[in-house]
Amino acid sequence: MSSAEAALWWARARAEGPLRVPSATRTPTGMLRLVERGGEHCWLLPRPPDDVTPAVLRELRMQALPAEHPNETSRVLAAALRCCWIDTQAGPWPGQPAMVREVLDVVDQLMPGRGAEVLHRLGTGALRRLHASRWLNVEAQRVCLGPRVATWPDQDLPALRELCRELPSPRPDREPDR
Amino acid sequence: MSGLFDDLLQPLGDKQRDALVAAWAALEYSSEPASEAALPALRDAALRHLLDQMLRGTGRTLVRAGAYLWTSGYRDDIAAELAANGWGVLPPLERAALTLVLIHSVAIPRAEGRLAGDDWQSPHPTTPTRLRKLSQVHGQRRLSDALQWLRAAGLVRAVRGADPEMAGASYVPGPALLRLTPAARQRLQENLILAVGPDTALATAITVRRSLGRPRSDAISPRSGS
Numbered sequence: 001m002s003s004a005e006a007a008l009w010w011a012r013a014r015a016e017g018p019l020r021v022p023s024a025t026r027t028p029t030g031m032l033r034l035v036e037r038g039g040e041h042c043w044l045l046p047r048p049p050d051d052v053t054p055a056v057l058r059e060l061r062m063q064a065l066p067a068e069h070p071n072e073t074s075r076v077l078a079a080a081l082r083c084c085w086i087d088t089q090a091g092p093w094p095g096q097p098a099m100v101r102e103v104l105d106v107v108d109q110l111m112p113g114r115g116a117e118v119l120h121r122l123g124t125g126a127l128r129r130l131h132a133s134r135w136l137n138v139e140a141q142r143v144c145l146g147p148r149v150a151t152w153p154d155q156d157l158p159a160l161r162e163l164c165r166e167l168p169s170p171r172p173d174r175e176p177d178r
Numbered sequence: 179m180s181g182l183f184d185d186l187l188q189p190l191g192d193k194q195r196d197a198l199v200a201a202w203a204a205l206e207y208s209s210e211p212a213s214e215a216a217l218p219a220l221r222d223a224a225l226r227h228l229l230d231q232m233l234r235g236t237g238r239t240l241v242r243a244g245a246y247l248w249t250s251g252y253r254d255d256i257a258a259e260l261a262a263n264g265w266g267v268l269p270p271l272e273r274a275a276l277t278l279v280l281i282h283s284v285a286i287p288r289a290e291g292r293l294a295g296d297d298w299q300s301p302h303p304t305t306p307t308r309l310r311k312l313s314q315v316h317g318q319r320r321l322s323d324a325l326q327w328l329r330a331a332g333l334v335r336a337v338r339g340a341d342p343e344m345a346g347a348s349y350v351p352g353p354a355l356l357r358l359t360p361a362a363r364q365r366l367q368e369n370l371i372l373a374v375g376p377d378t379a380l381a382t383a384i385t386v387r388r389s390l391g392r393p394r395s396d397a398i399s400p401r402s403g404s
Contacts, residue, residue, distance in 0.1 A: 003235060006182065011237025011256045015266025030182025030236075049183040049199045049232065054207040056200060060216060062208040065332045 001026055010046050018134045018147040019044045034147050037094060043147035051153050068129060069122070076126035079106035080136050081160065082167040084145045092160065093150035100127065100141045102170035109168040182235055186228055194225065201229055205250040209332055210353050211243035220248050243297070243356045251357035271324045274315055277373070279304045279334050279349050285370055296363050298355040303348035305341035325349065 009028035013019050023042045027033040034043040054064045067073055083098035083106060104123045108114070114122070127143070130136040134146040152160065187195050201219035204212040212220060219225040226248075230240045237256035243249045252260065260266050268276065282304035287293040293300055315321050325347075328334040332354035340348035358366065368384045375381050 007235055007237040007253070008256060008259055010182075010235075011252055011260060012263075012265045014237070015252075015260055046236065047181065048206070049187060049202055050195075052199050052203045054203070056203045057207055060200065060204055060208075060212075062204055062210065062212065062216075064207055065209040065330065068326065068330055 001028055003029070006030065009044065013044060013046050032150065034093060034150050043150075045147055045151060051151075053151070053153060053156075069125065072122045073126040073129055075107055075110055076103065076123060077130055077135055078163060078167060079103045079110065080130070080143050080145065081149070082106050082164050083170055084143065085160075085164055088161045088164060091150065091157070092152065093145055093147065095145040095149075097142050097144050098170070100138070100143055103127075103143050105170045106168055109171075183232055186232055186235075194219075198225060198229055198232065201225075202232055205229075205233070205240070205248065206238070208249075211247040211249040211356055214246040214248070239359065241357055241359055249357050251359050251362065254359055254361045257359075257362060269324075271315070271317075271320055272327055275309070275321060275324045276328055276333055277370070278309055278313055278315070279328075279351060280366075280370065281374065282308045283350050285374075296360075296367070298351050298358065298363060298366065300350050303337045303340035303350050305348045306344045306346035307341055309349070310346070311344060328352070 006029040009019075009031065013031070020036075020041050020043055023035060023039055025042070025044070028044065030047055032045045032047050034045070036042060057064055080098065080103045081092065081095075083102045084095035085092045086096045100123075104119055107123055108119055111119075127136065127138045130146070131138040133148065135148045136146045137144040187198065190198070197217070197219040201212065201217045204217055214220040219229050226240070233239055233250050234253060237253055238250045239253045241249050241251045280298065283300040283302045284293060284298055287300060287302045293302065309315070309325075310318060310321065325334065329336060329349075329352070332352040334349040335352045336347040337350055338347060368388075371378070372381050372384060
């Protein structure tokens with residue numbers, strides 16, 4: 001693949017986010033390739049120099065674009081990670097599918113007393129944002145981890161494993177807040 | 179190692195390499211332009227050249243965003259290819275909402291002499307009266323969703339309390355517009371002229387000049403937000 005083609009792939013991923021392409025597509029230089037279950041499609045994501053993440057902005061005293069409702073969105077992502085990252089000795093992606101109600105039940109335990117309607121509203125909004133940004137893949141009532149979780153650097157995984165251990169499990173056969 | 183940057187980074191010592199990677203992250207991840215004062219790789223002309231080469235390999239380029247300030251944006255040739263393929267192009271409603279903000283916050287104040295510069299930044303808010311009451315955009319909920327999307331992309335910024343007649347947020351252009359290259363800024367200005375005054379002499383001049391061989395492009399695309 002020429003450098004001009006690679007530049008266009010990188011720019012496209014910048015404009016559209018992680019790219020889902022047929023598995024026969026060649027991997028552009030410097031991009032991460034994640035093959036989906038079933039093997040027909042894969043995701044292409046840029047690998048930044050030295051795998052640097054936006055966390056470095058804190059050291060530089062700069063800010064990334066603020067997420068909408070950052071606290072609630074982070075809690076829902078953490079709850080999804082708790083439900084989908086079953087084999088924590090492996091990397092988080094692709095993980096196992098979970099149900100929306102399981103994820104919301106973990107959120108319910110993290111923020112008790114919100115009431116079913118409030119929980120549903122904030123959970124639905126956060127799931128929509130996390131799906132749009134490819135942190136999660138939400139289809140019908142099923143939640144899977146999205147390709148962006150594969151970009152977490154290895155050195156961050158121990159802290160994420162610890163976070164998952166501390167989070168409550170989804171309660172079996174239980175609707176949130178009932 | 180990440181492949182694409184190896185040739186540029188490998189010959190460097192640790193200090194220079196760290197400086198370049200930090201500056202790359204600041205340019206690509208930060209919502210606001212980066213200052214030369216904080217980043218040695220932006221201050222040093224040789225390192226800044228290397229930084230631009232790193233960006234160009236990914237379809238991006240350095241963009242000056244003021245005195246001693248830098249950001250990154252799409253290379254003009256790459257932006258044209260993205261737009262031609264429909265990759266990352268704003269959906270119609272988001273495009274309409276952004277266009278309204280650019281007209282009321284920048285184009286009109288600039289035409290009235292209240293705004294200098296060509297960086298598409300403005301202190302003049304586009305009020306909910308302009309956006310919702312007097313515009314021809316229908317569907318309040320959909321318009322709210324579009325504005326929320328534009329806000330998340332850094333293309334608009336909410337300003338409160340600017341409209342005495344109507345409740346709700348007003349908007350000014352967001353920091354992502356600083357990522358437009360000089361050519362992209364000019365193209366945006368020309369496309370707005372073509373949109374709002376297609377029968378004017380200025381529009382005819384733009385059309386003629388473009389037909390003489392300058393590259394054409396659709397308005398406000400691709401999503402410069404990012």
